[in-house]
Amino acid sequence: MRRFPFKSLRALWWAPLACYGLAMLLNQTDLVRQFEWRTLDWRTRYRVPFQPPPDPRLHLVLFDDDTEANLVSWPPPRQWHGQLIELVSVAEAKVLAMDVFITSERDPESDQAMAAGVQAARERGMAVISGAVRSDFPTEATESTRLGPTQPIRQVVGDTSRFVSAQFAALPIPVLREVSHFGFVDVPKFGEERVVSASGIPRTPPMLVRIGDAVYPSLSLATVMHYFDVPADRVRVTVGEAIYVPTKDRELRIPIDERGCLFLNYRYEALDAESVFPALSYRGLLLGLMAKYVDPQIEAPAPPDLKGAIVMVGLFETGNADAGPSPRAEYTPLPLVHLNAINNILTGDYAHKVPENQIWGLAVLLGYLGLLVLADRSVLVLMGGAVLGAVAYVALALWAWVYASWWFDLIAPLVGFGGLQFVVIGRRIIEEQRSKQEIKGMFGTYVSPELVERMVQSGAKPQLGGHTEEITAYFSDIQGYSGFSEAMPPARLVELLNEYLTVCTDILQEEGGTLDKYIGDAVVAMFGAPVPVKDHALRACVTALRVHHALDELRQRWAAQGEAWPLSVRQMRTRIGLNTGLAVVGNMGSRTRFNYTMTSDDVNLAARMESGAKKWGAYTLCTEATKAACQAHGGDRVIFRPLGRIVVKGRAQAVPIHELVGLKEQVAAQTLDCLGLFGQGLDKYHGRDWVGAAELFRRSAELEPNQPSRSPGVTSNPSLVFQQIVADYRLNPPPPEWNGVYVMHEK
Structure with missing residues (x-):
């Protein structure tokens, strides 16, 4: 028994490698990768009730439909922006980031008014980060060397050739560039750089952007740098590893890939019912701050406490929205990409992808372990193990993302696991089919097809040995066989026996009996094994009576053929003996050749009933045990005639015996x-x-x-x-x- 698992392992050593190898190749296709992202989105939505609230320092301000309808149309005169920025600084916010492009000059007076508001905020200690975007064409900002206070990050170790990049950039207008910092807000489209999925959902926004040969921070990174008052010359970058931002208390480590991108742990929305960033209307915040700090006569809701806050301003109005899909919603303000990235950095809440080599290595190892432990189990156990394994892995992937933000690939490993289970279960089904054929081959000539199927379903293989079972033993013998067998040619005798034994065996199997053996003209059978049945005695009695009735029809057929058969054949009768009791039934014989048979004293008594029937002038004789068992399940369906009590040769105890007269409806x-x-x-x-x-x-x-x-x-x-x-x-x-x-x- 101990060798079986190793036998299976030798037979299927290739299966884990092949199945998981093909799954690894499949995992490289865009279709599977996009489906994998979708499963991550489902996990992201599932974890919403279990996640903590966002960092309370983060606030989102949206130029929305309310602002458009009740304050000013988009784009507003830029002095509105300047006024809002200055009032936010009065509320003692730490940083205000503008996820809005102000890259072209419009009205000099209005532009100057905005710059004045930014300068006032700067003097109060609030940093303002304006949005910049890459450009395929030269711009005024590109040609100018006046970058204002913004400086590129120079401490970069590693190859930056895979960074999101362009030769040129559209920067904030000069008057704004002189008094504010800028960060890059664009997230490339799919195909240009794989930082969003094909469905347009940002996945890995860039933290660093290369313009020409210089590396600049994104809006998210610039916001964090200025929140902690860390200048660009102190920021260190190791490509493919992390961005290091040294603060007064600790050094922030922001993990990035070789493209300078962060794997975004997107958690919070702005417009959902739960787990959201505080979202403020541009109009509502502006009026609230004016009512609080400028004109108390203005009726407006009180603004939130913005002391030490990070405020991000974006656009989200119908027909003119900076919006798109996210892992949690089909349509949402895209400034949330930056805001979630900032939340990741401030809280250290980073998402991690489990390395594929670890997943596949563990999968292959567990695949071989499964072969050792389960490969030779039943199909039902294997299927249960397959379902349990798949559910366990899905539960692990879900738990890891919900509670630890670890991303386990789900689709391809499950495909590999499913392929392996298909191979293992398929092999087991083939083996069981072979085993079933063995059983059918062994028992198909002895028992009815229905009983063979029940034995097959039990899953037990034929083997040497037996067990004790209550059965009804059946013995039959042709009356006067020796006499007419001597007078008939062998070929005719075989023809006669085949016809007679076919009729007897068909009836036997129809009633659920099991053929033990033929001994010349004798038929030895049992009822109640190998498949136990409660009414085995009734079945045996009905079989005996049906055999006598069928023999009547055979005699009539032979008689109709005239002299083709001798008189002894035309008058042929058979005697049957039955007894019910315990017997050892099973496969008995040598280890290379055995038969399914029965043996016990009760079996011998059935044989005595058959031979004793002649003494009593009866053609079917049974014991009291058979009569009682038959009547227990068949009532008075079978008519018995008591013939007294006898002591058979070889036994000391008297046995009540009975003749089977017929079925009640036929007597x-x-x-x-x-x-x-x-x-x-x-x-x-x-x-x-x-x-x-x-x-x-x-x-x-x-x-x-x-x-x-x-x-x-x-x-x-x-x-x-x-x-x-x-x-x-x-x-x-x-x-x-x-x-x-x-x-x-x-x-």
């Missing part, structure tokens, strides 16, 4: 009258009333269904037999201690 009224008279005669017999018994047996003999003078092949019947026994006892009475038991001296 004639005359036969029932015969049985009544016979029963009365048997009572007289046991009471030593030999004269009374003889008269009753004489009268019952006239009504016997089997008459030597009229029934083909019949030489006696129970009434005639008991007439002879009574006559013998009249001449030689039994001893005083006689209790009606008849001792058989022949087998």
Whole structure:
């Protein structure tokens, strides 16, 4: 038994490598990768109720439909921006980031007013970060060397060739560039750089952008740098590893890939019912701040506490929105990409992708472990293990993302796992089919197809050995076979036996019996094994009566063929013996060749019933045990005739015996009258009333269904037999201690 798992491992050593190898290749396709992103979005939405609130320092201000309808149309005169920025600085915010492009000059007076508001905010200690964007064409800003206070990040180690890049950039207008910092706000489209999915969802926004040979921070990174008052010359970058931002308390480590991008751990929305960033209307915040700090007569809701806050301003109005899909929503303000990135950095809440080599290595290892432990189990166990394994991995991937922000690839590993289970279960099904064919090959000629199927479903393989089971043993033998077999040519004898045994076996199997063996003309069978049935005695009795009825039809057919068959064949009858009891049943024989058979003293008693039937002038004889078991399940369906008690050769205990007369619906009224008279005669017999018994047996003999003078092949019947026994006892009475038991001296 211990070698079986290793046998399976030798047979399927290639399966984990092949299945997971193909899954790895499949995982490189765009279709699977996009589906994988979708599964991550489902996990992101699932974790919403379990995640903490966003960093309270972060606020989102949106130029929305309310502002458009009740304050000013987009684009507003830029002094509105300047006024809002200055009032936010009065509220003591730390940083205000503008996710809005102000890259072209419009109205000098308005532009100057905005710059004045920014300068005032700067003097109050609030940093203002304006948005910049890459450009495919030269711009005024590109040609100018006046970058204002913004400086590129110079401490960069590694290859920046894969950074999101352009030769030129559209920067904030000069008056704004002189008094504010800028950061790059654009997230490239799919195909240009793989930082968003094909569905347009930003996944890995750039933290660094290369313009020409210089590296600049994104809006998110610039916001964090100025929140902690860290100048560009102190920021260090190791490409493919991290951005290091040294603050007064600690050094922030922002993980990036070789493209300078952050794997965004997108958690919070702005317009959902739960787990959102505080979202403020541009109009509402402006009026609230004016009411608080400028004109108390203005009626407006009180503004939130912005002390030490990071405020991001964006656009989200119908028909003119900076919006798109996100992992949590189909349409959402895109400034949330920057705001979620800032939240990741401030809280250290980074998403991590589990390295593929670790996933596939563990998958292959577990695949081989599964082969060792489960490969030889049943199909049901294998399927249960497959379902359990898949559910366990899905649960692990879900738990890891919800509670630790670790991303386990889901689709390709499950495809590989499913392929492996297909191979293992498929192999097991083939093996079980072979085993079923073995069972069918072994038992198909002995039992009915229905019983074979029940044995197959049990899953037990044929093996040497047996077990104790209550059965009804069945023995039959042709009356006078030796006589006519000698007179017939072998070929005709075989033809006769085949026809007779086919009829007997078909009936046997139809009633759920199991053929044990043929011994010449004899049929040995059992009921109740290998598949246990409660009514095995009833089945055996019905089989015996059906065989006699079928033999009647065979005799008529042979008689109709005239001299084609000898008279002994045309009058052929069979005797059957039945007994119910415990027997050892199973495959018995040598280890290379064995048969499914039965053995026990109760089986031998059934054989004695068959041989003893001739003594009693009966054609089916059974024990009291069979009669009682038959009536327990069939009631009075089978008619029995008690024949007293006998002691068979080889046994010391007396056994009550009975003749099977027929099925209730087939027994004639005359036969029932015969049985009544016979029963009365048997009572007289046991009471030593030999004269009374003889008269009753004489009268019952006239009504016997089997008459030597009229029934083909019949030489006696129970009434005639008991007439002879009574006559013998009249001449030689039994001893005083006689209790009606008849001792058989022949087998």
